[in-house]
Amino acid sequence: MIRSSHRRALALIAAAALAGASGSALAKDPNLGRNLAATCANCHGTNGQAVPGSGLDALAGTPRDKLLQKLNDFKTGVKPATIMHQISKGYTDEQLGLIADYFAAQK
Amino acid sequence: MPNLNQFNRRDFIKAAGAASVAGSTLGLTACAGGASKARGHVVVVGGGYGGTTVAKYLRMWSDRGIDVTLVERNANFVSCPISNLVVAGYKGLDDITVSYEGLKTHWGVRVIKDEVTAVDTAKRTVTLAQGGTLSYDRLVLSPGVDFQWDQVPALNNADAQGKILHAWKAGPQTVALRKQLEDMKDGGVFAISIPKAPYRCPPGPYERASVVAAYLKAKKPKSKVLILDANEEVISKKALFMKAWDDLYKGIVEYRPNSQLTDVDVAGKTALLEFDKVKADVLNVIPPQRTGEIAAKAGLKLINNRWVDINWLTMESTNTPGVHVLGDAIFPAPTMPKSGHMANQHAKVAAAAIINLQSGQEPNPEPVVMNTCYSFVAEKSVIHVASVHRYDAEKKQPMPVAGAGGVSAARNELEAKIALGWAKNIWADMLT
Known part of the structure; x- marks a missing residue:
């Protein structure tokens, strides 16, 4: 089961990666x-x-x-x-x- | 019955989800190109403006990875918007009827003509009236409204409802109301009772009064249109409607605010108000409404015991995650109307969120929805209202964007053409 905490952790990692790439602090939906x-x-x-x-x-x-x-x-x-x-x-x-x-x- | 088990992919999703979570800690770069394709089975209850749109967009945006079953009790979609033109005699029921065939053949949506009688949110199944159950990973309820007949006691039976019509769900009632108007004598009174807001389609009753007045002015000019409004004033496009009544239907339309219906004398075609009785030749009662009953039966949290409380990022019920609710059934955000156009917009927010959630991503944190509503004040004269609503992270709901939206400068013929073009495009956006 995908726990929401896992999901959130994943999203945070993805957001961090995106922020690094784009310089934006806000995680945009692709x-x-x-x-x-x-x-x-x-x-x-x-x-x-x-x-x-x-x-x-x-x-x-x-x-x-x-x-x-x-x-x-x-x-x-x-x-x-x-x-x-x-x-x-x-x-x-x-x-x-x-x-x-x-x-x-x-x- | 076909084999319904083939649509239960929940166990598969669980396994796949666990694998991807485990994998993600090892190789983030492998995920950087995007999450895995969304999968799962979504059951959609209700094939109106919200339900059809979410069914199509789930298929389209998941690249057909998500299986969708739509349960709808009617054989075809019949539109409430434009249905007042059927009441006025300018259009036929065929003009506002669209088949579900396109959803099946073009989008691969499984359409079941049936009614959902129960939801087991723990087991994630729905029960069908004709027998059998469907399993789901996520459920979308787009049940529209049901009428609160207990508030109009004399109409709380099928016989009375066949005589004093609402015509507030398009279909046989629409045609029957048209027939009553055709049968009415010149010099007769058409009275329309409007409930207190919120109700489905805020400008709809005023539009109906206007186009019925147009019909009577042309064909039965001694007749009258009496608007019995429970609200203290016209609640949508007020100045434009009142100007149309004054310019076009003076002596025909009479508007009475604060005229709450308490009951009806069915045989006497009489509206019983708090301090008055109004006898009509055709009495059209739009009863007070609440969410379609199935949402209440499913145990979803309601506000004021009427409308479903939802999370605006996913359109999920606040007390039952995994169950998404669209359209007229939900407790609206500030100034957000209960309209078909808005239900279509809700559906797109829900489809995007479901696809994200089914592929392990967060929902879009900044959804935008907008509304456009055209009302006919005569056969070829229209007024609009528009608004745009942007999610406010602090208020946790969409708020109308200040400075955006508004109404027509004046009634006009161009927007009568645009209104019919709007209908063609939104029906295609939902169903083909």
Whole structure:
């Protein structure tokens, strides 16, 4: 049986290794970008593959810089929107970067 | 019955887990590339917005390493969101019905049409109504809500519930309410009773009142819509709903706050309030709600004897680790609505956590969930509310992100198209 204390010990070792590698004190989940991007899927499709004809933008395969620019423009209010100006403000710049990375990597 | 034992991989997991713990002390570098593939058997109870999403995402994110069995009593998924358009006559039930076939064929989810009648959290088994049990490594309950019929005593029987409808679970009740409205005479009164918050889909009753008003205005213009709200004011998108009623349905919609239902006169189609009686031609009672009964039966800790208390990093019950709960059944975090969209988001937090836990990793320490909710105020006019909720490590729950979220500037036709696009995408995100 995997005891939670063992699990925690393992995670601490992994976190220490990660911190050493990245210089960050906080242990990030390796799938953080995937998890954050999944919050977009309700409207933009699983992994950014929106249903064709749904009228909503497919994000899969969008170049990172292009998508990040768009998200930042929504967040700063430069680009008008029905709802994305309100949603994009809920994510940090770092989180938006991870989301853009994830969608850019989708086919 | 098929052989259910083949899905019990708990012993295998135990052995594999022990081996990997033993191995980890010897060679950390071997683990640096990532943990071992997540395995195990997850039983999901309830095939709504939460249950279908967690089933699919567990398969997808575990690279099909986790076996998933989904137990659902209905043959097909029928959506509550958009169902008010069926009540108003703008859509048919087919338009809001999706098969579970995609979960089976595309994702390899085992879908059992049955009902779970008992959970043994010590043995990690669930009992099925049609006989037999299923073993699980982890259980996900996404049971939605059950109605507190004891609070509307006259409706506490099937016969009465077939006459005074709730239509707050989409399906036959939705169609039946549509029929009652079609049969209502011009000049009739449609009265809708709203329970005190929290209940499933905060703006839903106001949306229903609006689109029913739109139908009556076009087809039976002498009729009225009476909103009997137990709350002291409209609890979602207040200004936008009230403006729509004033602009579009003046003389048709009447809003009455602080109108708590105490009981119903079924034969007289009369709502009994504390100090008043309201007779209707079509009386639609949305009763008070609590978690789907199975969560209470399973012995999970409830708050206010109504909603399941959960750990927000894993969506696990606080008193029963290994049992994860999603959607309307849980005690919500501050300002978090009970919505299908939110249940889908809960499901993704749970899927990610289960996969981490089944491969010996900690859950993601900083989950984010968000909500979008579109309400129709007329056939082609929509208003939205949106919010983003970020986990707060000190408060140990998601908190709404300050400055994010909000409502539509005004009702508009563009969002009517987007709302239907939202439905197509979220149904695909859950089921295909």
